[in-house]
Amino acid sequence: MTVTDIHPRPLYELRGVTKTYGQGAGQIHAVRELDLTIDEGELVAIAGPSGSGKTTLLQLLGALDRPTNGQVLFEGRDLGKLADGELTKLRAATIGFVFQQFNLIPTLNARQNVEVALAPQGLPGDVRRSKAEHLLASVGLERRGDHLPSMLSGGEQQRVAIARAMANEPRVLLADEPTGNLDSVTGQEIMALLRSLSLERQQTIVVVTHNQEIAATAGRVVRMQDGAIVDGEPTVAEAGR
Template identity: 55%
Template structure:
């Protein structure tokens, strides 16, 4: 379970001070599905980065299962990210010189998984997203939707507890958007994940059980 208390994230921009997050209090239960939406620059991605341990708050606490991520050493925080959190990004973030299988396997390297086990799990993950026959293809040889499926397989191959998605359909057309969102929701249900997605798309927000709207660093949560 996530528990955020009084989370502030402050940036300096020239002489101005910007509060990307302005005292956020938020609880996300295990297995929850939460959409974070709001205007550009409102703090959506900053909040997701806090949940994923990609950034630290200026003040406040970000607890995951009772551990304050903000107080962990960088080494321990890296371990949490590697073992517990799966990330899916708008721009896919695949390594262009690695094929689909190798991109998925890369997520298991920081965990010390043996090569044979990496190959087996990566192949199973690609099969689960419908890309078993594309595992030898480079990212440049895949469509945008296929690249995002590889990214989803990479996020899930390490069997995380949390799945965080930052505008995962931002570079896809409407039909592919619905396909990818459906796949993410399928994986959330089948794996019992805590699933948090940032989006500006109201069609995606309507599908979630809970929606956190963030404006000027302030969060309001509503049930759908």
């Protein structure tokens, strides 16, 4: 591309995406004929009750799985057509993941947990260290780098996990119930952090949550039920932003 597009572009375009688990009578349609566009820089919440297909959808967005039918286009590329090795490369280079369980390495301090994610970049040790410190500062943890995960609160551990997920400057951050292990105040603080990353860096972020109040603070809420979108219209967050 030689032309720079100043308007938001679709990062994802999902067309008729279906994901079916199992065979015959035991088949489960986890995601059904779903159409969805996510623009660059959007903060989108995927909301819905347990079992509605949110995690399945996130795994499709994260190139962790392929649809049974339909297309998942990421920057115009059909993920379903990429080989396993290409999907692995794409995930490592362009997608950051955040989970409900923070999944930090317990024997490494906060800074080292972020450094692990920087390792593939092959930077000299001191550069890697200062980059990790910078990433921790960007999530409000400038003074916690030397702390082991066990010495951090749940909210702080999730911040480390977000810093780690940002290490490869991903095109998109995908978070599955990132506030699920946190009390409601801390959960809202994590959402505030994600909103600031979205606003200040135009970071595209997709947050899966079963929590309506958490979802309402995103710029856009996509509601799922039984594998389908029941309300895909952009909604103005009740809490404002």
